[in-house]
Amino acid sequence: EVQLVxxxxxxxxxxxxxxxxxxxxxxxxxxxxxxxxxxxxGKGLExxxxxxxxxxxxxxxxxxxxHVTISVDKSITTAFLQWSSLKASDTAMYYCARQDSSGTGxxxxxxxxxxxxxx
Amino acid sequence: xxxLTQPPSASGSPGQSVxxxxxxxxxxxxxxxxxSWYQQHPGKAPKLMIYDVSQRPLGVPDRFxxxxxxxxxxxxxxxxxxxxxxxxxCSSYAGNNNWVFGGGTKxxxx
Numbered sequence: 731e732v733q734l735v736x737x738x739x740x741x742x743x744x745x746x747x748x749x750x751x752x753x754x755x756x757x758x759x760x761x762x763x764x765x766x767x768x769x770x771x772g773k774g775l776e777x778x779x780x781x782x783x784x785x786x787x788x789x790x791x792x793x794x795x796x797h798v799t800i801s802v803d804k805s806i807t808t809a810f811l812q813w814s815s816l817k818a819s820d821t822a823m824y825y826c827a828r829q830d831s832s833g834t835g836x837x838x839x840x841x842x843x844x845x846x847x848x849x
Numbered sequence: 850x851x852x853l854t855q856p857p858s859a860s861g862s863p864g865q866s867v868x869x870x871x872x873x874x875x876x877x878x879x880x881x882x883x884x885s886w887y888q889q890h891p892g893k894a895p896k897l898m899i900y901d902v903s904q905r906p907l908g909v910p911d912r913f914x915x916x917x918x919x920x921x922x923x924x925x926x927x928x929x930x931x932x933x934x935x936x937x938x939c940s941s942y943a944g945n946n947n948w949v950f951g952g953g954t955k956x957x958x959x
Contacts, residue, residue, distance in 0.1 A: 765948075774852070774953040775887070775895065775938050780946075789946040825894060833942050834901055835885040839894040 732756040734764075734826050734840035741846045742816050749812035750843045752826030759807035760784040763829040765836060766800060766811045770822040780829055781809060816847045853878065853939055853951035860957040861929045869954045871922040871939030877949055879920035883942035886915055886924045889953075890935045898937075899924060926956070934958045 737751040752764060765780040779790035783804045790800070802809045809826060824843050827836040854872040861867035871878065871886075878884055884902045887895035897906050899915035902922060912927045922941070926933055939951040 767950075775889075775940075775950040776852075777940070777948045777950055791947055833881065833883045835883055835940055835942065835948060836887075836895075837897050837900065837906065839896070842894055 732828065732838045734828060734838060736824075736826055736840040736843045739844040739846070741848070744816060744818055744847055744849055746816050746847075747812070747814050748816055748845065749810050750824060750845065751808050751810050752840050753806070753808045754828065755807060757828070760804055761831075763831055764802065764809040765827045765829045766798075766809075767825045767827060767836075767839075768794075768822045769825065769842075775825075778811075782831070783807075783809070816845075818847050818849075820845060821847050851949070853941060853949055855937075855939060855951040855954045857952070858955045858957065860959055861926075862959045863929050863931065865929050866925060866927045867929060867956065868923050868925045869937055869939075869956070871924070871941075871951045873920050873922075873941055873943075873949070875920060877920075877941040877943040878917065878922050878939075880944065881942045882917075884915070884917055884922040885940045886913075886922075887938045887940065888933075888935045889938065895938065929958050931958050 760783045763780045766778040768776045778794045781788045781800045783802045799812045826840040828838040886899040889895040902917045903915040943949045
């Protein structure tokens with residue numbers, strides 16, 4: 731069974747750093763990209779970027795380039811999303827997802843990690 | 850890139866059919882066969898319902914179907930059931946290894 735299990739909810743202050751994780755199992759981790767999707771409170775889905783675990787090649791959405799960093803440790807089949815300096819506007823649910831490299835798009839989703847940034 | 854355009858809401862009575870549109874441009878929806886649709890119930894992660902414009906993953910009822918014409922993709926839900934009430938999002942490949950979502954449509958079963 732394909733599973734993507736994300737780390738737990740976080741409450742941070744503006745300016746703090748954060749790294750959240752997503753562990754894939756039940757499939758060959760390096761054969762699929764891992765993508766990250768943001769959902770701000772009461773809003774829609776936004777594709778942030780993706781990483782190819784086989785070679786760590788990354789694509790960022792222009793909207794998120796420079797604001798977040800995506801990384802992976804294939805030895806533990808885990809992808810990461812990190813911020814160096816959080817803002818209140820980063821408050822959102824963040825989903826990781828499995829994405830086929832053919833271009834088809836996302837087929838499996840993690841359960842989401844809620845990030846709250848508040849002073 | 851801009852989000853794909855979906856109607857904010859749609860509705861239908863049990864047993865009826867409803868179609869949700871997803872309009873993009875020739876650089877995304879119109880340019881590729883990679884349109885997907887996702888269902889999201891409140892407080893839950895999205896679930897893939899349609900991929901590659903019209904393909905259904907295993908386990909998705911055949912009441913759900915997808916199509917595309919020019920720059921507009923559509924999701925049709927036939928034989929509406931109460932459990933179909935949810936938010937629906939389209940997504941498309943947008944070139945240069947980027948993907949884009951629609952703004953979402955809230956489907957209400959009357």
